[in-house]
Amino acid sequence: MQKEGRSRKEVLEELAGLRMRVAELESSLQGDQDADGGSGDTDRSRLLFLQTLIDTIPSPIFYKDIRGKYLGCNKAFENAMGLSREDLAGKTVYDLAPGELAQKYSEFDEALFKDPGVQCYETSVKYPDGSTHEVIFNKATYCGHDERTTGLVGVFTDITERRRAEDLLRESEGRYRTLFEESPDGIFLSSPDGKITELNPAGLEMLGFASDDELKDISPGRDLYENPQDRERFIARMEEKGVVRDFMVHVRRMDGRRIIIALTATAERDSAGGIKAFRGFIRDVTAHKELEQQLIQAQKMDAVGKLTGGIAHDFNNMIMAMIGYATVLQMKLKKDDPLAENVKNILGVTDRAANLTRRLLAFSRKQIMTLKREDLNTIVEKVEDLLGGLIGEDIEFRTELSGSDLSVMADSGQIEQVLVNLATNARDAMPSGGALTISTGPVDIDEDFIASHGYGELGSYALITVRDTGTGMDADTKSKIFDPFFTTKAVGKGTGLGLSIVYGIIKQHNGYITVSSEPGKGAAFNIYLPAVRTRAGKKELNLTDEPGAVLGRETVLITEDDAEVRRITRTVLEDFGYDVREASDGDEAIQKFLKDRDKIKLVILDVIMPRKNGWEVYDEIQKIKPDIKAIFFSGYNEDMIRRKGTSAETLNFIAKPVWPSEFLKKVREVLNG
DSSP states (O other), X not given: OOOSOOOHXXXXXXXXXXXXXXXXXXXXXXXXXXXXXXXXXXXXXXXXXXXXXXXXXXXXXXXXXXXXXXXXXXXXXXXXXXXXXXXXXXXXXXXXXXXXXXXXXXXXHHHHHHSOSEEEEEEEEEOTTSOEEEEEEEEEEEEOTTSOEEEEEEXXXXXXXHHHHHHHHHHHHHHHHHHHHHOSSEEEEEOTTSOEEEEOHHHHXXXXXXXGGGGTTOOIIIIIBSXXXXXXXXXXXXXXXXXXEEEEEEEEXXXXXXXXXXXXXXXXXXXXXXXXXXXXXXXXXXXXXXXXXXXXXXXXXXXHXXXXXXXXXXHHHHHHHHHHHHHHHHHHXXXXXXXXXXXXXXXXXXXXXXXXXXXXXXXXXXXXXXXXXXXXXXXXXXXXXXXXXXXXXXXXXXXXXXXXXXXXXXXXXXXXXXXXXXXXXXXXXXXXXXXXXXXXXXXXXXXXXXXXXXXXXXXXXXXXXXXXXXXXXXXXXXXXXXXXXXXXXXXXXXXXXHHHHHHHHHHHTTOEEEEEEOTTSXXXXXXXXXXXXXXXXXXXXXXXXXXXXGOOOOEEEEEOSSHHHHHHXXXXXXXXXXXXXXXXXXXXXXXHHHHTTTTEEEEEXXXXXXXXXXXXXXXXXXXXXXXXXXXXXXXXXXXXXXXXXXXXXXXXXXEXXXXXXXXXXXXXHHHHO
């Protein structure tokens, strides 16, 4: 079978040589006949030499006379057709090939004899085993001693495997082209100097190109890379390793928008080992990175929240002690005592400190909340006058309140604080005046919202939007505004806690806050609070304000691990007539109760204590004395001290710090109940 890979030129040269040899053979045969017994041995030697010569040629070779009858062939032809040259002699193509093929071969032969010379065409050949092969025929006429055309010589090359390889290549190229055209990722080919030579439709759209034509004048290092050094790092990595995976690059689209792409590429090298091209994929990971940053932000806020929550809890104990001591001192001083004003100032400072701890707890989402059914429009109306005075006369302030029912479970004081903080920030962003608008309305959080933000629960929400026309923020600033202690204000002009506290309050209400802003285009904060459709709320306590109502003579057990809180609580109770027992932990509390179980009418328990917490102590004491009355202390929120589905308010909960007057009223109320 003929080996593939020879060029047309090589085949034609071989064919020309065959023509000469066949012509010699024909002349020799004719000479034998004319000589009539002349030098026959010499001619036979020459014929044997020529036959031996063409037998050494690996291509199937045959020759015919002018009538189309085979005169002979070489070994390669015999092997291919399964026929000896003796059996071949005198036969025509009709004896060797099926009807249609034989007709085609005959027509080509006739055409060649009419126009002597060289002929080349592609067709099929039926082999003896029944297989069909694709071949290329090269034929040429030859002349006898009288220079007339006497026959033709032919050679054919089997190209079946080559055709099969070409078909596979076309299929492969088709699959590649389909992948190239339809891939959701960008696929590119570029030269080592950065010239993009190929870019698929997804890549064109990703980078903002309208067509391939726009690639001609683009230099990635100059026009695409946000940081040209990234391009240098990419080249260095490719030269060193020949491949990069998920190489993060900040690029500028043709419309100027910044995106982040992950680049995976390999280097194509020439025979000398030099890089001749880069081929690879690009993927837009901007949204993924933004969600990743939001997750990092949430984790960071959670960690800082736990820290500030613990700090605020400890401060609450200290502040409670300061308030208690200062109040006792104030009660013992005469109104005209020169020190009375100092004590009053101390109480004022401690009250501010208590507010600070509430803000820290709000940031950490551990603030004590009084959740009631509230209407957002009513909250905005209550704070409207305050905000108008806060932002100044050079800023136009207006509200756009929805007529819909916007009922939420909220602590109105904390939501008011959110509005004050946002209004203050808006004022500072409009030093030359502007407009501040607070609007409300109903909204649904759907799957699109969750997909674009990376968080959220499906359902109906009440929306508050605080919008200003100030200086706005760039993307970097916007990504940090809820970070604790982050501020764009000058030193001494801001604490950096305002928006962190806003974030904490909204999260504590199971809500969400988003911000949209661009430099020079102002900012809009959107607050989503879960809407409620049925009336629900906590029962409020009605406490008497009569001075004599706080006095008592009962025996009370105080259990508190903070010595100062325990000491001042005992002092306040004893000053108002109570008989007090105290314990520093849960085990000691049970021992003290067992000792005076018949006398003790009320136990006051810190929720979080070493050894046994307040709940465990209460459980054991209640087994001893089922009708015992109890008050629970805590500096954490109700979620932290919730027990078995029972609210803290139902079980007489007091949040630290508490003023002595309120504490005494609560004690009296529980004992009377």
